[in-house]
Amino acid sequence: MSNKEPWLAVNLSIILAGAGQVYSGKTAKGIFLGLVNISSIVGLILFVIKPSDYSILGLSLILVSILIYLWNILDAYKSAKKGNTPDFENKRKKNKDAWLAALLSRIEPGLGHLYIGKTAIGFTLMFISVIALVYFQLIYLVILTIISPLVAYHAYMAAPIRREYSRKPIVKFTIFTYIVPIIFPFILGLFIRTHIAEPRWIPSGSMQPALNGTVNQWEADKVTVDKIGYKFNNPKRGDIVVFSPTEALRKEQFQNAFIKRIVGLPGEKVELKKGKVYINDKPLEENYVASGQLTSTEVCTSAPTQPYLSSSVTIPPNSYLVLGDNRESAYDSRCWGVVPKDNIIGKASAIFWPIERRRSL
Numbered sequence: 001m002s003n004k005e006p007w008l009a010v011n012l013s014i015i016l017a018g019a020g021q022v023y024s025g026k027t028a029k030g031i032f033l034g035l036v037n038i039s040s041i042v043g044l045i046l047f048v049i050k051p052s053d054y055s056i057l058g059l060s061l062i063l064v065s066i067l068i069y070l071w072n073i074l075d076a077y078k079s080a081k082k083g084n085t086p087d088f089e090n091k092r093k094k095n096k097d098a099w100l101a102a103l104l105s106r107i108e109p110g111l112g113h114l115y116i117g118k119t120a121i122g123f124t125l126m127f128i129s130v131i132a133l134v135y136f137q138l139i140y141l142v143i144l145t146i147i148s149p150l151v152a153y154h155a156y157m158a159a160p161i162r163r164e165y166s167r168k169p170i171v172k173f174t175i176f177t178y179i180v181p182i183i184f185p186f187i188l189g190l191f192i193r194t195h196i197a198e199p200r201w202i203p204s205g206s207m208q209p210a211l212n213g214t215v216n217q218w219e220a221d222k223v224t225v226d227k228i229g230y231k232f233n234n235p236k237r238g239d240i241v242v243f244s245p246t247e248a249l250r251k252e253q254f255q256n257a258f259i260k261r262i263v264g265l266p267g268e269k270v271e272l273k274k275g276k277v278y279i280n281d282k283p284l285e286e287n288y289v290a291s292g293q294l295t296s297t298e299v300c301t302s303a304p305t306q307p308y309l310s311s312s313v314t315i316p317p318n319s320y321l322v323l324g325d326n327r328e329s330a331y332d333s334r335c336w337g338v339v340p341k342d343n344i345i346g347k348a349s350a351i352f353w354p355i356e357r358r359r360s361l
Contacts, residue, residue: 003088004080007099013076020076040065098159105152112155149177206324222353227346240348248336264321271312300335309334
């Protein structure tokens, strides 16, 4: 069995939980720890998607995953060291460890050089890093993500003793340091955005007062759209949903997604009378509608055909009638018709920004 570098294992497990264990030959354990690390991200997403429903689950997953991640780092060191020969361990401990220098350099540029005795370089790098942190935070992030792997490489190569006889291990590690933090989050983020949840901002005032909308996205409410919930349950009355333009809206050249509240369900009879919505001949209680507003088809002046709710209708199967809460300015199902379930992207489950408005919907 070949000897393993414990501090290299630690470096790997910091970048990607479980990677140090895989390097040390503990493949099953490494894969398990990697999956646990992903679960922490899922827990955070659940917490953002639906704070009231998933807060305990989300926070518990995050806490447990943080503890396991820290244990993963300690275990990476022990797993690598366990199979080493006594002779290798004695030689390793007698000198400054080049892989520890690389680790320290990734934590804070300059620490690794100080550790191996390169004082001038170490203090210079730390001085630049501290100045960047205090005055140029964006530059400091660049230092940590782009420059620190190169600093770690230099610290490793400048160490007085290296047990490897070629540059291949540190070159591979440097490439790993760049690729994993970029590629892995990108793939995971793409999967999450496609199948689990995505952020959206509210571009209009049609959902006032529940959602503040404006064409300036920096002033508008930002919501989390839950894409997974409707894979197991049907949409319910009162849900605020994001949906792609229906066939009728596409004919009017609409391309961007809409956000409205579900009012009518499949098979229900819907009509407007005396400024109110009637479902199966009974008035619908709507405490979310902007104060004092009536529900009518007078807002449908731009509709190319007769308004959909100009008379009573029965909602087709797998379709939903959606209205804006701001009834006097919303262009919604009253004008152009129902939304097929296949057009629904997901449920707006929470406002996550601005922070003072953060809440479940």
